[in-house]
Amino acid sequence: MSPSHEMGVPIIEAMAFDAPRELLAVNLPNRGSIPGLPEDMVVELPARVDGSGLHPRQMAPLPAAITEMIRLQGVIHQLIIEAYVEQSRNKLLQAVLLDPTTPPYRNAVAMINEMCELQKDVLPPLHW
Numbered sequence: 527m528s529p530s531h532e533m534g535v536p537i538i539e540a541m542a543f544d545a546p547r548e549l550l551a552v553n554l555p556n557r558g559s560i561p562g563l564p565e566d567m568v569v570e571l572p573a574r575v576d577g578s579g580l581h582p583r584q585m586a587p588l589p590a591a592i593t594e595m596i597r598l599q600g601v602i603h604q605l606i607i608e609a610y611v612e613q614s615r616n617k618l619l620q621a622v623l624l625d626p627t628t629p630p631y632r633n634a635v636a637m638i639n640e641m642c643e644l645q646k647d648v649l650p651p652l653h654w
Contacts, residue, residue, distance in 0.1 A: 537575050544577025552580060560585045562593040567600045598624065615642070615652040 533549060540547040552573045556563050559571055559582040572583045587593070602621045609617035615638055622634045629637065642652050 537580070540575040541577060541579060546574060546576040549573050549575060549580075552582070554580060554582050557582070559583070560593075561587040562590075563597055564600060567597075569596075598626075609652065610650065613650050613652050615639075615654045618652060 533552070536547060537549070537552075539545065550572055551570050552575075553568050553570050554573065555565070556567045556569045557565055560569050563569060571585055574581045574583070588596070602624050605617050605621035605624070608614070609621060618638055619634060622628050622638065623631065628634055638652075642649060
């Protein structure tokens, strides 16, 4: 066996034994750590961990274009979650059409219909 480089055990160890440790990348709710991104968006950023928990590092603002690309991807992901929960092809279509690499409307609708048919065994029924 070889090490996986996963950080779960070192994080638990640092918290359980109050052994401070610096982490290069953890996934946490933003809560203002990266200016310009939604508070509840989960972001990857450096943090410190100790006996009182994980403490994200405050980041400098990202360039406006980068911030907007990340924010847009967050909106797309939120719509995909809502589409799944609400069983809504309309919400899924909104998510697909927001992506800058999306095909035209008719192709997007056809793609969603084909995906829902091909993956009907693993997806919930999605309705227009």
